[in-house]
Amino acid sequence: MSAPNSNPASNLAASRAHAPHTSMFLRMLVRAAVLRRGRAVSALFAMAVAAAVSTAMLNLYVDVQAKLRREFRNYGAxxxxxxxxxxxxxxxxxxxxxxxxxxxxxxxxxxxxxxxxxxxxxxxxxxxxxxxxxxxxxxxxxxxxxxxxxxxxxxxxxxxxxxxxxxxxxxxxxxxxxxxxxxxxxxxxxxxxxxxxxxxxxxxxxxxxxxxxxxxxxxxxxxxxxxxxxxxxxxxxxxxxxxxxxxxxxxxxxxVRQIMEGEARVLGKTRSTLLAAATLIILTAALCVLSTLMGWVFDRRRDFAIMKALGASGRLLNGFFAAEAAVLGATGAVIGFLVGIGIAAWIGRVNFHAAVVPRFSVLPIVLAGSMAVTLLSAILPISLLRRVQPAVILRGE
Amino acid sequence: MIQIKDVTKLYPAKESGNGTGKDASSIHALDHISLHVAQGEWLSIMGPSGSGKSTLVNLIGCLDRPSSGEIWLDGQNVAGISSADLNRVRAEKIGFIFQQFHLIPFLTAVENVMLAQYFHSMTDEKEAVEALARVGLGDRAHHLPSQMSGGEQQRVCIARALINDPRIILADEPTGNLDAQNEEIVLRLLREFHQQGRTIVMVTHDPVVARLADRRIELHHGKVASQEIFSLADEGTLGASRARRDRGSRAHGSARRVARQPGD
Amino acid sequence: MFVRLVYESFRRQKRRKLLAGAAITLGVTVATAMIAVATDIGDKINRELRTIGANLVVTPQEDSLDVEIGGVNLKPPTDGAFLSEADLPKIKGIFWHNNITGFAPMLPVQAALEQDGKPEDGRPKDVTLLGTYFAKQVSFGKEEFTTGVRSTHPWWKVSGAWPDDSSQNVLIGERLAGKLGKRSGDEIVLASRHLHVSGILSTGGAEDDEIVAPLALAQDILGRPGAVRRVYVSALTKPEDAFARRDPKSLSGAIYDRWYCTPYPQAIAFQLAEAIPHSRAEQIRQVSQNEGAVLTRIEGLIFLITLAALFASALAVSAAMATTIFERRAEVGLMKALGAGKLVVASIFFAEATLLALLGGLAGFVVGGELARQIGHSIFNSEISIPPVLLPVILAIAVMVTFAGSAAAIRRAVGLDPVFALRGEL
Known part of the structure; x- marks a missing residue:
């Protein structure tokens, strides 16, 4: 290590320029995921469950009409x-x-x-x-x-x-x-x-x-x-x-108006009930993700403060935490989607004695929704953290 | 190098505040303090708990902003600049050594060092490993903080603080959590940096450790209560020391350190 | 000291408690609302299914064979047996009278319709006149109720006005009206009576070719006061199972009582036949069989979804509790460093969790009840009420879920080495 000189930043950057580069950002993400397994897994679990429940509900919501119509065809002509x-x-x-x-x-x-x-x-x-x-x-x-x-x-x-x-x-x-x-x-x-x-x-x-x-x-x-x-x-x-x-x-x-009208009414009411239930459940699932991620980010406030003390810019830190959340959200959503399709298929088998066709059209919605909820859940505590001076956190308060 | 002019830091009063709060509304952590640290000088700060030592270090380290006053670092007033600029100042000019080491728990030793490189400019693993080797941890580079002893963690922290060649090293109780042997190692490293001409500001409770510095100040209730400049023989008169206080030339510092070397 | 510790923790850490409390409240809200909806959905859908029509029909026991094609009975109208109109209110006296949502007597009569202004065919034309109740006030004992085709046949649509049950006004089926060129407000001459057409009826069935009149008018034309050919009964029933299909005569004692006291279509039909003399009651299989299937499916669906909702809310509560406890591991370390045993630490946390669960559960129960009411109003236009009996159950569930959610986190916190906990490392 050389003595301090007038322009350390540029000299150091120049000397490091020929070093082999590994993306520190990726490395941090991977390390954080592998070594904080417990927390990451519990957050992932929450994400996956939320996504699974949402997928199942959306699938059922889309499919229930077709399923019940089939039941109504038993009424005859x-x-x-x-x-x-x-x-x-x-x-x-x-x-x-x-x-x-x-x-x-x-x-x-x-x-x-x-x-x-x-x-x-x-x-x-x-x-x-x-x-x-x-x-x-x-x-x-x-x-x-x-x-x-x-x-x-x-x-x-x-x-x-x-x-x-x-x-x-x-x-x-x-x-x-x-x-x-x-x-x-x-x-x-x-x-x-x-x-x-x-x-x-x-x-x-x-x-x-x-x-x-x-x-x-x-x-x-x-x-x-x-x-x-x-x-x-x-x-x-x-x-x-x-x-x-x-x-x-x-x-x-x-x-046969008698049949058609009855069918329309019952289907309509069932769908509305299902929609209300789906909204409630998805809301609960989102809350679950929110509280898990809040805990997860708060849990890492010391890391946040250390990085800040080492001179990390706010944008980089936000990017890092958001990327973690996004990876978590996407993984959770995909796992959840598969599980959710499974749940929907199971409900279809048990309740309607027919396969519920997996609706892959639901995937983008679930994916986008999961990411949105995850990022929102991560951004909320991060913005709270940003207001706290790192000095306070480093002192251990 | 470091010029602090009439700095005051107020904290809003908290229920569980451990500061010296007297005001109902706020606590004066620092009360109109002025201080100058010359380039290459090693300053130690002492004082009872809550006297504002850590606050002062945090202000110098740009982790916190003063409520009023100016802080000049290397010719730049950091009290008024944007937080993005503060980040740059921290990354380029300051190395932190913490009492609790504050390593990122999920990164290995070398990665913790690389993190500082990353925030500064770009990473260079070879350089980082070399830096660890210099603090005697060449073989522990790929261990996680949880697999290392306190002394080793502190040395990683020091390697990380030094990796970007900072002009100022801020050490908040660097030996507070260490046993005698590790304390010895850490202090030797600090002395090396001092010889390299870096400016060191160190908070400590230990008067023996404090005496390694060029100058010692004591804070009480957010004010400088006393200061003492150590002579070549460690027992110079206060008056003589005071006369030299503001010179702080490198030549002088080096000469004195050479003289003290054998005594350690 | 214990109580004080818990109390101070609530007083001083309002934000964290609020977060966990909000999660519990929301979880319990969703659970309560879903349980309320699930327990009531069967009844609600059952009522909706009644729009498909009556599921039971009562006919005279000694009736001769119907000769009916396309709704037109070719049997001489005076042939066969009749039920007595006076017996009808007894339908409301059967064991399951609360499940009877309505009934409508039917009396088809052939009558000659004078065709005025039709030069090519001046002879009177034979049409079917169907006598029935539209919305008649009937009383049984002290009970007053309104019944008739307007409730049992809700797909019947009238342009114009429904006739009054005591009037001489009639409805003309839309196809017949088209043939005759009649509109509502016109007069027709039927069986040498001048009748006022109050509206045009559209049913999509045989009635489109008929004239529908108040029952008394049809009886008058037929010349048999009090006569009813058949009665359609709408009843809320339980989907039939193997037990329902057993012959009541072969059942003994308690088993018979159980069969009798279950609202199977068969059991209600059996009770109707008992109530009305000389009658036989049957389920209309097209309606009753299929509604069983539909009802089972929808109930099953909502049941599974309620399970999902309970699971999701349990998870949300656990997540919130785990987060709050995780944040306090330093506190645990401190308590243990001061010599507190695992049991003491754990019981402090569990006491807090219980308190939170009770408060959150109560709030959630109230909000969830209101939510269920709103769902009932907006979707089914009727009340979904929560039996207060559910409160202790919900509270117990809330406490259990909160405990389960906290248990893992508390165990981890309690098991921590105090040194690590204090250093904030994990």
């Missing part, structure tokens, strides 16, 4: 197509409906007419597609669905002849002990085998359901109604209705 003036629908209507839906829902055709039992009592007979009804009206309590109408009927002579679902209230009127019975319509008779009963608590209970093929072959009547359960947002459903109106001109397309 939200759109009904009826032939104008009770006329039958064109035979290609169902195919059109299917092409409009393109997998976004289920549709089932219904043909209805009044037939007579053997003792002359009028009874409503409906022709439908059992497979579709089964998907559409999940609430039907059916003792046994009619076997599938296979193309191999010829090979299997023991297969039921014209299997039917009998409404629980209609059953006593038509058949004892599930014996096959006859129905007549305009002089033509159909020999029907009861396959099972259906109970819904509504009009279905007084009806007899047979397959559409049997229905049209017997009566020559085409289905007059198609019930559609379309999935999607209200706008998407309106779009589907619009398309249906344009494609099938012979039909009246009506929304």
């Amino acid at each position: 939200n759109i009904i197509l009826v032939g104008r003036d009770s006329a039958s629908l064109p035979s290609d209507s169902l195919a059109h409906v299917d092409s409009v839906l393109a997998g976004r829902g289920v549709a089932a055709p219904f043909g209805l007419l009044v037939a007579r039992t053997t003792d002359g009592q009028p009874i409503v007979v409906a022709g439908t597609d059992f497979d579709r009804v089964r998907q559409l009206n999940r609430w039907w309590s059916v003792s046994a669905w009619p076997p599938e109408i296979s193309a191999s009927r010829a090979q299997n002579p023991r297969e039921m002849e014209h299997p039917a679902l009998i409404g629980v209230r209609a059953l006593p009127a038509v058949s004892r002990k599930s014996q096959p019975f006859d129905l007549s319509f305009q002089g033509r008779t159909l020999h029907v085998t009861p396959a099972g009963t259906v109970q819904t608590g509504a009009a279905e209970d007084s009806r007899i359901y047979i397959s559409l093929a049997d229905f049209t072959a017997w009566t020559g009547v085409q289905p007059s109604t198609i019930e559609v359960a379309a999935s999607g947002s209200p706008e998407e459903i309106a779009g589907i209705m619009n398309q249906l109106t344009q494609t099938i001109t012979a039909a009246d397309v009506r929304p």
Whole structure:
């Protein structure tokens, strides 16, 4: 070390210029992280938990609508197509409906007419597609669905002849002990085998359901109604209705307001509740981060004072602490994001029995939010520290 | 080198203040004090607790600002400059030696030294290791403060204080936390710096340590109560010392130190 | 001395205590609000689900088979059995009467509508007239209540005015009105009665092709006073489970009581059939089955979220407590240097933590209650109240969480070597 000279700064800088350079800044960051593991880990933990909870909440908030809509589709049709003036629908209507839906829902055709039992009592007979009804009206309590109408009927002579679902209230009127019975319509008779009963608590209970093929072959009547359960947002459903109106001109397309409105209300309220809960939880998580980081920065006020005494500029110190906080925030956010996605997926599995799709669109929000909270939490105590003279801290007060 | 003109430092009264508070509103830590330290001079400051010793050192070290008065360091009045400029002054002109060492706990010895380089201009690890070697810690450069004894930590602190070749060394009870052996090492280092012509201001409680300096002042209630200039034989009359007080030439200092060397 | 130590610590270190106290208050606020919302959400969503319509229907026991297509009953209107209107208020007398949010009797009648000003078809046209309650005042014992389609069928929309239940005014379904060219305020001649059309009804269902009238008018046209074909009942129910599906006749004693006293749709239907003579009551599976599923999902969701909220607030409290205690490790070192045992130091901190938790918990309970009320008001337009019983529970949770949050920090502080603590090194 040489004697003091008139311009130490420039001489020293010049002499150090050829020394190999390592970034002191990075070195400090790494050292601080590695050696203050306990504090860093607890701060990171708080960050990660906060980010995880926020991610999970945002994910759920975004996803819950879709999940609940699916539950509401179990209510059955939200759109009904009826032939104008009770006329039958064109035979290609169902195919059109299917092409409009393109997998976004289920549709089932219904043909209805009044037939007579053997003792002359009028009874409503409906022709439908059992497979579709089964998907559409999940609430039907059916003792046994009619076997599938296979193309191999010829090979299997023991297969039921014209299997039917009998409404629980209609059953006593038509058949004892599930014996096959006859129905007549305009002089033509159909020999029907009861396959099972259906109970819904509504009009279905007084009806007899047979397959559409049997229905049209017997009566020559085409289905007059198609019930559609379309999935999607209200706008998407309106779009589907619009398309249906344009494609099938012979039909009246009506929304089932009862279902649609109830769905909208419940979804709206649930979302609002979720939003309120999410806000509260995210706020709490942010507070948790704030108090941890406050403690963390205050804990380092001696380092702050020493560096200040060694001549570090305010900007450098702020940069250093902010960089530490930012690294912490970003790491915590990424860990938290992954954990949060996990939580959301778990909730989806447990509660909705369906996977919650990870919303990576949430990541930037969580990341930005975490950084903002972290920096804010760090800046607050730093600005407090700046006002304190380092001398006071170094004296140990 | 250091010129203090009519400096007063007030602290707002605190419940648990350990100062000599008499005012209801504020405590006079320093009360209209004036002092001159010549280049190359070694000044020791003594006084009871709360007499303002540390405050004075902190003011000289630009860690604190005076409530009134002027502090000239190397021809620059630091009482009125911006805090950014104060940072530069600290980094370039002042080396601190603390009683509690104040090393950054998560940095190794050499990194603690490099930190001072970093704040000054840029880092040079080789230079930092050499500086540690000069204080006898060449083999401990990559240890953490928690792995070192108090004496070793103090020597790291000294290496750090010296790394930027400061013109002024401020030592606040440099031996206060050390055993006799380490105290010996630290004082020898200080004497070396003095021989190199650096200005040293040292706070101490120990009269024996204080006598190593060229001059000793005593503070009481924020005022200079007495001062004593040590002669070649350590027993010069006060009057003779006073006559030399303001000269403080380097030639004089060197001569005296050479004379004292064998006696230590 | 102990008390004084704790007291002085509160008096002198207001800022730190305030910070920890604020964290506890906020944590407890969130916890209280979420618990209140979670316990009430089932009821609230249940009420919202009632917008989908009645979930129970009561019909005469000896009814003949309905011959109904598209809402039009082809069975002769005088055929079959009827319920008695006089029995209806008994619905409010069943065990779960508080869960009955409303009921609406229905009496469909075929009537001839005179078609004035229609030259191409001058003959009277047969239309369905549906008699019902709109918002009728009914009393059972001393209890007075209002019920009718306006509460059980909230998706029914009327442009014009709802008719009064005692008037001769009717609503015309919008499709029928379009065919007839009638507007609200017009007159129609139905079954040789001049009736005033007070509004046009839009339901999206079969009623759009019908005329809806006060029940008394329909009974008058049919000529059977007091007759009701069926009654729709809206009830708040518990999602059914395996137990709900058991046949009450096969249950014995205590198990039967448990079944009877649970608001399953089946149990309420059973009680309705008991209350109204010669009736059978059934759940409308489309409504009751699905609402069970929706309700379970939403309740489950909110329950899980409440867990998350409790976890987050526990964490926030722990973090704040850990920070405050960490800041005071020098104090701990000093106390230990003066000869205080670990137990004494720890109990001082725990006493402070308890005091903080109680104060913060109380404040949080009050604020959280208010928050829950606000949520209830703004989202559900109804009260979410917190049973005061919850207070000790919340306080206990607050103390426990604060303890748990402080424990690690206190243990670390107490375990510290006093020398290190005093030197401020770690």
